[in-house]
Amino acid sequence: MNKDVNIIKGKVGIIGMGPAGITASIYLKRFNIEPICFEKGEIGGKVNTTSEIENYPGYVGSVENLLNNFKTQLKNYNIDVRHETVEQVLLNDDETFKIVTDKAYYQFDAVLLATGLKEREYKIPNQETYNSLGISRCAVCDGNFYRNLPVCVVGGGNSAFEEALYLASICSKVTLINRRDEFRADKSLVDEFRSLKNTEVLTPFVISDSKGDMKLRHLTLTNPNDNTTREIDTEGLFIYVGSAPVSEFIKIDNLVNARGFVPTNNVMETSVKGFFVAGDCRDTPLRQIVTATNDGALASISIRKFLKEKNGK
Numbered sequence: 218m219n220k221d222v223n224i225i226k227g228k229v230g231i232i233g234m235g236p237a238g239i240t241a242s243i244y245l246k247r248f249n250i251e252p253i254c255f256e257k258g259e260i261g262g263k264v265n266t267t268s269e270i271e272n273y274p275g276y277v278g279s280v281e282n283l284l285n286n287f288k289t290q291l292k293n294y295n296i297d298v299r300h301e302t303v304e305q306v307l308l309n310d311d312e313t314f315k316i317v318t319d320k321a322y323y324q325f326d327a328v329l330l331a332t333g334l335k336e337r338e339y340k341i342p343n344q345e346t347y348n349s350l351g352i353s354r355c356a357v358c359d360g361n362f363y364r365n366l367p368v369c370v371v372g373g374g375n376s377a378f379e380e381a382l383y384l385a386s387i388c389s390k391v392t393l394i395n396r397r398d399e400f401r402a403d404k405s406l407v408d409e410f411r412s413l414k415n416t417e418v419l420t421p422f423v424i425s426d427s428k429g430d431m432k433l434r435h436l437t438l439t440n441p442n443d444n445t446t447r448e449i450d451t452e453g454l455f456i457y458v459g460s461a462p463v464s465e466f467i468k469i470d471n472l473v474n475a476r477g478f479v480p481t482n483n484v485m486e487t488s489v490k491g492f493f494v495a496g497d498c499r500d501t502p503l504r505q506i507v508t509a510t511n512d513g514a515l516a517s518i519s520i521r522k523f524l525k526e527k528n529g530k
Contacts (some may be wrong), residue, residue, distance in 0.1 A: 218357060218476065223322075224315075224322045224323065224324050225253070225321055225322065225323045225324070226323070226324045226325075227251070227252070227253045227323065227324070227325050227522055228250055228251065228252070228325065228326050228327065228524060229251075229253070229320075229325055229326070229327045229328070229329065229524075230252065230253050230254075230255065230314065230316050230323055230325040230327075230328045230329070231247060231248060231252045231253070231254040231255065231328075231329045231331060232254075232255050232303050232306070232316070232328065232329065232330050232331060232332055233256060233262060233330065233331035233332035233333060233463070233496070233498070234256035234260050234261070234262065234291075234298060234331070235261060235263060235264060235331060235333050235496060235497075235509060236252055236261070236262070236263025236264065236287075236506045236509040236510045237333075237495035237496030237497075237509040237512050237513040237516070238254060238256070238262075238329065238331035238495070238496070238513065239260070239261075239287050239290070239291065239329040239510075239513065240495075240509070240510040240512075240513030240514050240517070241329055241331065241428045241495060241513035241514070241516050241517045241520070242254050242291070242294075242296045242298075242474050242513075243290060243291075243294055243296070243307065244513070244514055244517035244518070245517050245520065245521070246294045246295075246327075247294075248517065248521050249522065250297070250520070250521060251297065252329075253297050253299065253323065253325075253505060254296060254297060255298075255301050255302075255303050255316070255318060256298055256299075256300060257298055257300065257301065257302040257303070257404070259284075259421050259518040260284065260287055260288050260291065260298070261283075261284045261287055262333050262496075263333055263334070263497070264283065264284060264287075264506060265280070265284065267362050269359075269362060270283055270506070271361055271362075272357075272361070272505070272506075272507070273506050273507055274507065278504055279346055279462065281298050288428065288496070293456075295456075299318075299320075301318035301319055301320045301321070302318060302319045303316055303317070303318050303323065303466055304317045304318060304319060304466055305317040305466050306328060306330075306466060306467050306468060306469065307468045307469065308489065308492075309324070309471045312325055312490065312491065313325060313491075314326075314327070314328045314365050314491065314492065316328065323369040324365065324397070326491060326518050326523075326524060326527060327491045327492070327493065327523055327524060328491065328492050328493070329485075329493045329494070329495060329516050329520065330464065330467070330479060330492070330493070330494045330495075330498055330499075331454065331494070331495045331496045331509075331512075331513065331516075332347070332462070332463035332464065332496075333396065333462070333463060333496055333497040333498055333509075334460040334461065334462055334463065334497045334498065334504070335352055335454075335461055335462075335463050336458075336459075336460045337448065337450070337458050337459040337460060337461070337462060339371070339458045340428060341424040341425070342425070342426045343426070343427045343428070344427065346427075346429075347427060347429060347432060347454075348429055350431065350432040350433060351378065351429060351432040351433025351434075351452065351453050351454060352427075352433060352453075352454050352456065353453065353454070353456070354455065354456050354457070354460075355455075356370075356380035356381075356383050356455050357380070357383065357428075357503075357505065359453075359455075360380075360383060360384050360387055360388070361387065362453070363384070363387075363388050363453040364387045364388065365387070365388065365389050366388055366389055366452040366453065367388065367389050367390040367391075367392070367450065367451050367452055368384055368388050368390075368391055368392075368451055368453040368454070368455065369391070369392045369393070369394055369436060369449070369453070369454045369455070370384065370391060370392070370393045370394070370455045370457060371393075371394045371395070371424060371455070371456050371457065371458065371465045372393075372453075372456065372457035372458050373395040373396075373397060373398070373400040373402060374401040374402050374455045374457065374459065375401070375402045375403060375406060376459075377393065377395075377402065377457035377458075378393070378400070378402040378403075378406040378407060378409075378410050379406065380415070380455060380457055381393050381410055381455075382409060382413075384455065385410070385413050385415055388415070389415060390415045390416070390417070391415065391416050391417075392416070392417045392418075392419060392449060392451070392528040393410065393416070393417070393418050393419070394419050394420075394422050394423075394424065394438060395418070395419075395420045395421065395422070396420075396421055396422065396423045396441060397420060397421050398420045398421050400482050407424075414421055419438060419449075421440060421441060422438040422439065422440055422441075422447065423438065423439055423441055424436055424437070424438060424439075424454075424466065425437050425438065425439040425446065427454070428453055430451075433451065433452070433454060434450065434451070434452070434515070435448060435449070435451070436448070436449050436454065437451055461476075461477050462475050462476075462477045462478050462479070462497070462498040462499075463498060464477050464478070464479060464498055465477070466479075467479070468488055469492065471489075472487060472488065472489055472492065473486060474500065476500075478486065478498065478499060478500040479494040479498060479499055479500065480499070480500045481493070481494050481499050481500070481516075484515050484516075484518065485499070485512055485515050485516035485519055485525045486519055486520045491523055491527070493516045493519055493520055493523075494512075494516070495509065495512035495513045495515070496508075496509040496512050496513065
């Protein structure tokens with residue numbers, strides 16, 4: 218397709234249709250504002266990587282049902298969701314925004330970034346089998362499913378130790394696995410974790426195999442220095458080897474910080490008028506479904522206010 222044929226114009230472009238983007242789109246539609254939404258993957262974003270929901274008020278059960286509810290709401294409100302990959306977001310001279318996707322050019326008065334995080338790849342044998350069946354990337358989300366059971370955490374940074382400490386408060390044993398003898402985490406976190414009676418640190422090891430029945434039950438660890446192996450039983454594996462916000466396509470000066478996040482105020486406004494951020498891609502201390510939906514609702518209010526002021530109404 219020749220993207221130069223025409224520019225599609227709209228009031229609001231929403232990039233990412235996880236809980237934050239979905240919420241914002243619903244609220245905007247209720248304000249009689251028609252957003253155009255972009256999602257290159259599955260509706261629901263990172264929610265698709267878990268299996269059960271317990272800590273979202275008013276909903277307990279299969280994530281599949283929640284995702285279906287998301288899709289039903291979008292359909293009922295006739296929200297325009299386009300499965301296109303956003304390649305660039307630029308600020309025009311007239312203070313509108315240009316979004317370039319793999320299929321077209323767009324121009325918007327306001328943009329909401331709700332793309333979330335991308336996890337650093339960490340592959341182990343049989344990982345696809347046990348994703349959401351013993352393998353998780355969110356202890357706060359899934360830790361309660363392993364209450365009073367043994368679990369493992371892989372990683373060596375602050376996030377790995379912070380989540381391991383949380384798991385140690387509810388699980389029978391937490392084993393932290395790191396490929397190096399040294400850690401990137403603060404020494405105070407490492408010392409606190411080591412001081413607990415139900416914790417163990419195994420270094421230098423990498424996970425070389427995973428086994429189970431209907432879910433993960435066993436891990437094989439290999440020492441990269443001498444190739445010795447160790448077998449451990451576990452009911453869950455939490456992977457914390459790093460993640461980064463999906464913001465690399467933002468081509469607007471001074472908007473994205475050194476870590477790739479976009480700072481906002483408490484109503485999701487950024488340093489650039491008309492550009493808003495909601496969910497995990499913003500600089501925030503907690504990343505959960507409930508905080509993402511909160512961000513999306515607040516962003517929609519701010520977007521409506523911005524558009525009214527811009528149009529002089």
